Amino acid sequence: MMILSGDPPRNRMLTLVLVLIILALLATPFLFPGAKALNVAAKICVFAALVASYDLLLGYTGSVSFAHTMFYGIGSYAIAIALYGMGPHWGAVATGIVVGLPLAALLALAIGLFSLRVAAIFFAMITLAVASAFQVLASQLSWLTGGEDGRSFQLPELLRPGTVLISKNVLGFEFNGRILTYYLVFAVSALMILALLRVVNSPFGRVLQAIRENRFRAEALGFRTVFHLSYANCIAALVAAGAGILNALWLRYAGPDTSLSFSIMLDILLMVVIGGMGTIYGAIIGATIFILAQNYLQSLMGVASKAASEAGLPLLPGLLHPDRWLLWLGLLFIASVYFFPTGVVGRLRNLGSDKSAGSSH
Amino acid sequence: MTELAATDPLPKPKRDIAPILLPIAVALVMIPLIGSPSTWLTLTAASLAMGMMIFIMASGLTLVFGLMDVLNFGHGAFIAVGAYVATLVLAPFATSLQVDSLWMNLAVLAPAALLSMAVSGALGLIVERVLILPVYGQHLKQILMTTGGLIVAEQTLYAVWGPQIIPTPLPTSLRGSFILGDVAIAKYRVLATLIGLAVFIAIQLVLNRTKLGLLIRAGVENREMVEALGYRIRRLFLGVFMTGSALAGLGGVMWALYREQVHASMSDDLTVLIFIVVIIGGLGSIGGCFIGAILVAMIANYGGFLVPKLALVSNILLMVAILMWRPRGLYAVTSR
Secondary structure (H helix, E strand, C coil): CCCCCCCCCCCHHHHHHHHHHHHHHHHHHHHCCCHHHHHHHHHHHHHHHHHHHHHHHHHHHCCCCCCHHHHHHHHHHHHHHHHHHHCCCHHHHHHHHHHHHHHHHHHHHHHHHHHHHHCCCHHHHHHHHHHHHHHHHHHHCHHHHCHHHCEECCCCHHHCCCCEEECHHHHCCCEEHHHHHHHHHHHHHHHHHHHHHHHHCCHHHHHHHHHHHCHHHHHHCCCCHHHHHHHHHHHHHHHHHHHHHHHHHHHCEECHHHHCCHHHHHHHHHHHHHHCCCCCHHHHHHHHHHHHHHHHHHHHHHHHHHHHHHCCCCCHHHHHCHHHHHHHHHHHHHHHHHHCCCHHHHHHHHHHHHHHHHHHC | CCCCCCCCCCCCCCCCCHHHHHHHHHHHHHHHHHCCHHHHHHHHHHHHHHHHHHHHHHHHHHHHHHHHCCCCCCHHHHHHHHHHHHHHHHCCCHHHHHCCCHHHHHHHHHHHHHHHHHHHHHHHHHHHHHHHHHHCCCHHHHHHHHHHHHHHHHHHHHHHHCCCCEECCCCHHHCCEEEECCEEEEHHHHHHHHHHHHHHHHHHHHHHHCHHHHHHHHHHHCHHHHHHCCCCHHHHHHHHHHHHHHHHHHHHHHHHHHHCEECCCHHHHHHHHHHHHHHHHCCCCHHHHHHHHHHHHHHHHHHHHHCHHHHHCHHHHHHHHHHHHCCCCCCCCCCC
């Protein structure tokens, strides 16, 4: 209870699913050998943290930001540039963290103070504009960021796949640097999610919810809403940058497509909406469902597209082509905003509360 | 206090001319910076033309927000759809576009533009009914729904037309420039400026001189009062939304010819641009949108000439500067 900040999942089904996901993630290196399963698991961890930080903004303060990938990208690029430029040692990792996190927070503060001061409705548009400018900037400053190619780099000795920590004949499988990196990603993501739970269940988090429900009233009660919103924006940016750092460490690469592109922003939006806005737990569920679907359903689309083109159907092969994955994502997005805006977590919690209400009669 | 007779005209509200002077001031300041007057004239003409095209695209967005408080993140989709639909007409009649006769060329361009406007207007009808009607009055969901709509529209364009860039060459008679002394002004830019001005004047006339415009302006001020007087403001809104979408389609055609190419991702870049324009102008204000569009285009043209490196962030800097001066945009719409 302490560790969850007094905000348990509040539903038996939901608890079960969450425990299953976490156990599966913990056991991935033993249960599912192979690079793909481990990649998918690491991506789920990183995105769960990233989406949870976005949920702090979207779900708890009710403001739509399109600049979240920018902070994610700042984290990724900071660590990539540091490791690329300074060589693979821990000092470079520390430099990347020390430069990346404050940079993300400062930028978030600047955007927050500027756009929240003028009019809340501008926030979404201004973040979109700033994020697109940043994206162009990152691809233009190729001496620093490597342009469209991005930056690949080496990890410190301890985290490399070649480093065998516990050899195969002790545990029955090899515990190498790659697996250590995976557990690092897992642990830091889990810590960040727990920290976010702490934030949203603090008095500060309650004020954010009050602002979401009625900003005018929150202001009338004496809360400085601009301060609270900017602060939330900074925390979200910090966690996003942290997730970016983990992502870069895992991929050993940072580039525009993996950390800055608009499609990642859409992925985040979709994960929040599917999982359930304003719950933090929704981030874990949303990220898991989405990334599993992305990795395993997309190949199914390819098969379906081929089948459709062999059957000679018009237009369908084009629509089912794996590259058109975003089209179905968009439709799913609209449908989920429309039909179940509370997401999986909200649905499960409602089901639970209906049942308990029914039994008490 | 003096007595007012019933026939006396109402006291006029004070005109706020500072924003109107701003682009003029920017243009004048640039003369010594650029140096050569002929280059300056060419750049100014280019800014005007680009500004008009942006204005045509952005006007619908700002009107829709002003009237019904709906923030449409999918506005860029209408632009791209308009451009793609135009290629349906432009491509088969490519030969008559090659003929060096203004009337022959216009005879192809005009139906292309009209078809684009019709299709994007019809798309506007669908979007309004399907996406916006269910989430009317909820900003958060509007943003999410229309963002989803933008993705679906863009991806459908990819699925139907393929990912490649479609060239849309300018008709022969609109190529080249008018040469006045040592000043060269591209012919197409003159046409774009004329169309943009015509659209601006038409919108202003409708808003300020007709009963329809009166109702729209009244709706911006106080929606419930207009409804209480027995007007169906929802229908009025649908009309405005469709008009805005059709204008976005027209802007898309013009932009496609200006860039001489069509690509599905054009909606992304232009969405950002028109957002900056409507924020600068003040959400809901047509006049502000007009000035904002010209300012953005001026910064793009002058800035691109003087400091090309700065062009990446110049729009953001402009927006920051304007919002520091007037936090709600050049002309704040008072009711929100």
